[in-house]
Amino acid sequence: MKNRIVPILMFLALLGAAPVWGAVSVTLEVDRAQVHMDDTVSLICRVTGSRDATTPVIANLDGFDAFPAGTGSRFQLINGQISTSMDHRYQLTPLRQGTFTIGPATVKVDGQIYTSNQVQIQVMEPQFQAGEDEAGDLFMKATLSADRGYPGQEVLYKLSVYSVHRAELTALSLPEVKGITLKQLQKPLRYGTTKNGRSYDVYEFTYALTATEPGAFDLPPARLQLTVYPPRRMPSGFGGVLNDDFFNMARGRDVSLASQGVSLTVLPFPEQGRPRDFSGLVGDFNLESGLNPKKVRAGESATLTVVIRGKGNVRLIPELSMPDLPGVKVYPDQSAFTEEVTNSGSIGEKTMKWALVPQKAGEYILPPLSVSFLNPGTGTYQTLTSKPFTLAVELGEENGVAGASGGPGPASDGKRKVAVVGEDILPIHESPEAVMPAAMPPWWVAALILFAPVLAAGGCRAWKHAARKRAGKARGAAAKKALKRFTGQVRAMEPRADDLLRTFNEFLVVRLGLDAASLTPGEAKKSLLAAGAPPEPVARAAGIMSNLEERVFAGRGWENDAALAGELTETARELDRALKRSRPRP
Amino acid sequence: MKDRMITPRAGKPGSLAGATALLVLALLSIWPALPEARAQEAHGLFFSANQAFREGDYSRAAQGYETLVRQGRAGADVYYNLGNAYFRLGRLGLALVNYERARILAPRDPDVDYNLRHAKGMRVDEAEKIREFPAAGWLAKVTGREVFIAFAAVNALFFLILALRSFRDWEWTWYAAIGLAILWAVGAFAGGLKGHQAATDHRAVVVEDQIEVRAGPHEEDTLLFLLHTGTVVDQERMEDGWRLVRFSQDKRGWTQAPGVEPIRPLGPGNGPT
Helix, strand or coil: CHHHHHHHHHHHHHHHCEEECCCCEEEEEECCCEEECCCCEEEEEEEECCCCCCCCEECCCCCEEEEEEEEEEEEEEECCEEEEEEEEEEEEEECCCEEEEECCEEEEECCEEEECCCEEEEEECCCCCCCCCCCCCEEEEEEECCCEECCCCCEEEEEEEEECCEEEEEEEECCCCCCEEEEECCCCEEEEEEECCEEEEEEEEEEEEEECCCEEEEECCCEEEEEEECCCCCCHHHCCCCCCHHHCCCCCEEEEEECCCEEEEECCCCCCCCCCCCCCCEEEEEEEEEEECCEEECCCCEEEEEEEEEEECHHHCCCCCCCCECCEEEEECCCEEEEEEECCEEEEEEEEEEEEEECCCEEEECCCCEEEEEECCCCEEEEEECCCCEEEEECCCCEHHHHHCCCCCCCCCCCCECCCCCCCCCCCCCCHHHHCCCCCCCHHHHHHHHHHHHHHHHHHHHHHHHHHHHHHHHHHHHHHHHHHHHHHHHHHCCCEHHHHHHHHHHHHHHHHCCCCCCCCHHHHHHHHHHCCCCHHHHHHHHHHHHHHHHHHHCCCCCCECHHHHHHHHHHHHHHHHHHHHCCCCC | CHHHHHCHHHHHHHHHHHHHHHHHHHHHHHCCHHHHHHHHHHHHHHHHHHHHHHCCCHHHHHHHHHHHHHCCCCCHHHHHHHHHHHHHCCCHHHHHHHHHHHHHHCCCCHHHHHHHHHHHCCCCCCCCCCCCCCCHHHHCCCCHHHHHHHHHHHHHHHHHHHHHHCCCCCHHHHHHHHHHHHHHHHHHHHHHHHHHHHHCCCEEEECCCEEEEECCCCCCCCEEEEEECCCEEEEEEEECCEEEEEEECCEEEEEEHHHEEECCCCCHHHCCC
16 A cells, blocks of 8 residues: 555656646757767757757767767656656767867757757877777777876876776776876776777777876776677577567676776976966966955955866965965955866866955055966976956945045044054163062071961960960869968957858869859759869868858848857868878879 | 180181181172172163163174073063064064963963964964963963962961960861861962972974974984974973974874974973974
């Protein structure tokens, strides 16, 4: 089912396609531009866009015998549009040597005459000389377009295989010679020719041969592997009807062919008249140049274009450089290079452009640009030179250039865009400080600067630590003497409740190394227990302190109590001993 | 005691000490004069080089500035003037080298920036884009010395605050310490990055009209490409009078040492060839 859908769709597309009959054109084509006297050329006159054209009338066929070789028509479906064309074929046999321009061909369609292009054919001497007549059914011939050349010049190396029978080429081995390179030009040609009344199929391979250095070069034969299909006669029992190519049941025969060797002499470049700018360019070239526009305002750009095109070693077309133009900024563009390989050699074109931006008004004469090449036909150097253009520059409208030149007035808003009219470096600095460089300090100074604050901060920390340590030691010493001081004070005073409470409080503060000025009984108990004193004397001390506090707060602080003083002294001794036994407080 | 006073051996230390003292005094008296004399000499040389430049004798001006460089008396302005002198002499490569050196010392100087851009615009070879560290842009606008001074100030304040907190636990000192710690970290990072940039800055400038870059450090090695004066390359290493340079990711090779001048290090040891 699927297989049926595709043809149906194609048919529908054909039906829907719009035929294009209107654009009638006529073209002439030949299968080769260079032939030998003993060759035939195929000429096609193609009429496109109409099938009702009259038979073409081809002009300038006086150098050839022309024989009609049939007609053919073709349809093309491109982007949904049908076009048709009719080919009128002719076989041309050269009558004499020379270069001939054939055409144009004219046809008449609906009363209107249409004209074709012209084609050029170069007819050379016969390829086969006397004595080569017995070349046989199958042979290969090597020819050079010239037996002398120059380094870099493209010489055409042509291999022609002549076969009376059908043949299939399988492998071609080209000669290899040091200093010689071969580059194939286009795809091989196949055409028919007649020699001594025999028809040959000709397979033609064309190469561009280039020598890098002068010298005499002998190219060994090229070798070709091919399969030939000679006809095998069918039995005559069918009345000879089957003796036709259509029924040819021939089996292929592998054959090896060799061409003859060829010689090439590569001459050194002539010394005489060699231009300085000669870059090794060999061939035939021409140069075109243009300046657009030829008149600009200051600050605007004009484009100078130089095109070098020709035939030869086109890859060596040099990159031209534009010399400095005072008052004009020159911006070279990337050059564009195209190369076309034809069977008659390489054809190339290099396009170079420069944007020219004049800075001031005036007339600028652009210096001519030149390129030199060697013409291998004459053996002389030729120099192509561009036209010496003149660029007329008017005052700029919107920039400072105009103002600087006393040009037109300001723009409508009274302001002008400032344009750069010149560039240069700024002047030298003359400050005496130049010779007193502000360099980085030496590493040890830098280290000192960076580490001094660190050391200072560390020193402060250490000093504070030491101070604390000293204070601790002082407290320890005072604690050791606290009991002695307390007992001395108690002994020396009257045992009043308020004095006893104050003195015992001082004893505890000093003995325990506390910062507090006075302690409540609870605080004293907590601190003593924390310092490692046993609970029993601690509880007793807290009780005595509570007793003393009650008397003081009850207004009886003046009461003397010698027994309480003795008990307090004994408790203090007991606490002191207990604290000494316990781990000393730092 | 008397005997000891009159013996010659006893008298010698006294005279030696006196002589030493006199020598020290003499040295101390001329010590400030020595740098002053050198500074005067440098000023004289600088002014004469400037005068030569103004008179159009750029060769003599360049020699004067070069002498200052060799003496270690070259600041940004000397390198800048030297670049101007070479520019006037048509030595674009050497001009660019010295403009670049001036820019290292004075990265925000508009004159240096302008002349450097102007000289770069005259180069033949098209420079290829170089990828840079994101912070390199703003960091290139300050010198290593400026980064050091800023970091030293933050460092001093930070540790001053820490020292103060040893004695007084004011609340504002805590916030100040935190802020300064952040600045300290940023400064340390910037200083490290700047140092890394300086240490890994292997740029060099082509100072000859054209140099050949080859596949190896020999004349017989394959020619890879040509570079022209003023083109900046990275020098990777040097062997037997040849430098291995990289122009771009895929253009790298050896060239003879005199054709390329490294931008760093600055100072007396790196005068132009």
